[in-house]
Amino acid sequence: MSNLPTFFPLSFSVSSMKSLHKCAMLTFREQIQHLSAYSKNPDLIAGGHVAKACELARVAYFTEGKDEDECIELAQEYILDAEDTGDTVKTNEATAFALGQYFRKFRLSEALPPCSLSDGTHAVEYKFELDTGIEHPEIKGRNIVFSGRLDYLCEKIIGNVVTRHGLDEKTCKSVYRVQGSKTIDYAKEADRYRLDSQILSYCFAARALGVPLTSFFIRRIPIMKDFEPAFELELQVNDFMLDLWWKGTRELIMDYKEKYLLYKSGLYNEGEVFIPKYQEHACLSYGKTCRYLDGCFSKDGVGFLTERFSQRIWDRDKREEVDLLTYLKENNIE
Numbered sequence: 001m002s003n004l005p006t007f008f009p010l011s012f013s014v015s016s017m018k019s020l021h022k023c024a025m026l027t028f029r030e031q032i033q034h035l036s037a038y039s040k041n042p043d044l045i046a047g048g049h050v051a052k053a054c055e056l057a058r059v060a061y062f063t064e065g066k067d068e069d070e071c072i073e074l075a076q077e078y079i080l081d082a083e084d085t086g087d088t089v090k091t092n093e094a095t096a097f098a099l100g101q102y103f104r105k106f107r108l109s110e111a112l113p114p115c116s117l118s119d120g121t122h123a124v125e126y127k128f129e130l131d132t133g134i135e136h137p138e139i140k141g142r143n144i145v146f147s148g149r150l151d152y153l154c155e156k157i158i159g160n161v162v163t164r165h166g167l168d169e170k171t172c173k174s175v176y177r178v179q180g181s182k183t184i185d186y187a188k189e190a191d192r193y194r195l196d197s198q199i200l201s202y203c204f205a206a207r208a209l210g211v212p213l214t215s216f217f218i219r220r221i222p223i224m225k226d227f228e229p230a231f232e233l234e235l236q237v238n239d240f241m242l243d244l245w246w247k248g249t250r251e252l253i254m255d256y257k258e259k260y261l262l263y264k265s266g267l268y269n270e271g272e273v274f275i276p277k278y279q280e281h282a283c284l285s286y287g288k289t290c291r292y293l294d295g296c297f298s299k300d301g302v303g304f305l306t307e308r309f310s311q312r313i314w315d316r317d318k319r320e321e322v323d324l325l326t327y328l329k330e331n332n333i334e
């Protein structure tokens with residue numbers, strides 16, 4: 001067991017579960033040792049800008065009652081002033097342009113309106129936390145939660161029938177085409193998302209919040225050298241899938257907690273418990289080398305990592321990243 005302090009996550013999210021699926025060691029470094037260094041991913045930055053800009057436009061339109069064009073401008077200005085994406089294709093300018101075109105195709109005034117919530121707001125960027133029923137290994141009486149953020153829940157009203165749907169925008173630099181043509185292969189595009197844990201988690205959370213969804217819309221916003229209009233995919237999700245997703249998610253968290261307790265027993269070193277996967281899709285995910293690679297070359301590899309990373313954790317009360325050791329002391333965690 002290394003002498004670096006550790007702390008098991010208080011909450012899991014879709015992205016932290018994705019790390020867990022990829023490699024147990026990656027999750028150990030990232031979420032238990034909290035070895036942190038800011039690394040920029042242009043796709044994530046551009047995706048984050050679009051999500052925030054859509055939120056701003058929708059809140060301005062539906063909650064504040066602003067004019068549609070003004071809302072689109074507001075969203076585009078946000079992207080232009082936001083952090084540089086650092087990408088030569090998904091530039092801030094190209095992203096803002098694609099979003100403007102997107103809102104001209106999927107107009108706010110013709111869009112499915114967001115579900116109204118009891119507090120007078122609308123279901124736009126709604127944060128949720130689901131109790132997993134699994135007790136945290138270091139804080140007695142506190143359960144681990146699964147947390148996330150629903151981008152947009154909307155309603156379709158036909159006559160007297162109201163159906164509810166989820167909606168998420170996804171930027172992309174390429175799309176599937178029907179072989180030998182320029183036509184988008186919608187079936188293949190939909191297959192990318194049919195069992196996507198993010199979509200299933202949104203649908204599960206919506207059902208848990210008392211708003212079961214009839215279907216989920218994905219709107220793909222291509223940001224390419226040559227302009228390509230945004231397009232929509234509709235995914236059907238049923239209770240069977242949602243129940244299994246939740247069962248699988250809880251099982252993964254429980255298994256990981258067991259591993260952690262084994263590690264904390266002091267009988268094994270980290271590599272024996274959180275076995276590195278050494279697989280291309282994990283170590284070289286999306287063509288990017290895992291930032292903890294040096295730690296996996298030798299038994300004492302963690303020594304290389306401590307020179308480059310500091311141990312920092314997000315403090316929910318202070319709403320800032322703080323030193324892990326200080327956090328543990330302040331919260332009386334052994």
Ligand code: SF4
Binds near residue numbers: 283
């Ligand atoms: S380099 Fe590969 S094996 Fe090592 S932590 Fe990263 S993903 Fe896991």
